[in-house]
Amino acid sequence: MDETTTPRQRMPRFPHGFAWGAATAAFQIEGSTTVDGRGPSIWDTFTAQPGRVVDGSDATTSADSYRRWRDDIALLRDLGVDDYRFSIAWPRIQPGGTGPANGAGLDHYSRFVDALGEAGIEPLVTLYHWDLPQALEDEGGWLARDTAQRFADYATLVVDGLGDRVTRWITLNEPAMTSLQGYALGELAPGRTLMLDALPTVHHQLLGHGLALAAIRAARPDAVVGITNNHTLVEPASAEASDLVAAGAFDAIYNRIFAEPVLLGRYPDLSALGLERFPGLEDGDLELIGAPIDFYGVNFYNPTRVAAPSPGSPFAQAGLPFEPVEYQGAPVTGFGWPVVPEALTRLLVGLRESYGDALPPVVITENGASYPDEVVDGRVADASRIAYLDGHVRAVHAAIEAGVDVRGYEVWSLIDNFEWADGYTQRFGLVHLDLETGERTRKDSFAWYRELIAGQRG
């Protein structure tokens, strides 16, 4: 990168106090899956089933961060981040999903949080990033209402153990993906293919959020609590009425059934799906789910173009009133996801327009891109990732200028890691991971982000 393209000189200035960070999740980086009393999660089960993960890999080592956490903190320090978003593995705290805290598991995170504090990096802790204890899945997983209470109990244990040093908590990461890909389509753990019968998992996760929120507030009145939803900007494939209706239905099931209960205390109208009342909903639930939160976490990767289902397509066969179609006219990431930074501005402005004062300050809790990075002569020249991140950071700034209160930005991800059903085929890190040796190599995007952060301070 030459001087003229250095973002430090050209990136607009963000508001004072805007927090810059990087994100990871326990199952994707930790490895050591049988160490210190950790119990099995649905992801251990899923990855052990042949054909579930594209490259046949698993997460037993991954970035080895359970053992190499000091290396991760050194990287974060070098990067100059304000905060680090990481998750706690529920099966390390409650190996069987219930009962008292496993001391060895809690101690690990306690040491980690202390070391972050010494490095001057604020923890932003996700309580649930998809690694449900297998024992709870055996009892129905998120199809069972009881799992919501189990989650609140687990959250209480963690907050009791770490709440004297951790202020900011995210209850759930992307309940949409758990319900849609995990229980409806079977692409992620636990690999169920229930289609619309998966809908109770939406409600039970959100109830888990509400119960955990109340439990955290009771244990630590000073806690700062939010939830992270994955949002996509939905664009109708054409101006035809059928595509507009399809786009609306997709928006409801992907975005709004997760946002509206939390922000407005009600579910959107789902009569297009033949639903009058949300499956699993009981009296009093929405009061818990809609209780005020301190920030709203948004994960954003790409927009989605949606059409009416073509006759005979899998969507039509499943009775779904929409079908995502190829997004033409944009470059794509290694995953094939369209790169459209201004979609993030539109999404954020749209959230503000839809929810008004019910939208608390927003934190971009994930944003990033995968590319097939390689180390060549000790260097990873990931110009495409820099372009992606640069565009999206500017898109966040544009949203702030347009009046959206955005308080922070977390790059997904600090380091290449286990990309769920895509194994190690997709690299999202600012840091390259050598899968054989565990060696960490800072990519060019690492230097870019470090310079961006330094420039915002200077």
Ligand code: BGC
């Ligand atoms: C998840 C991450 C994942 C990323 C990229 C998000 O859906 O929270 O765990 O690695 O997207 O696919």
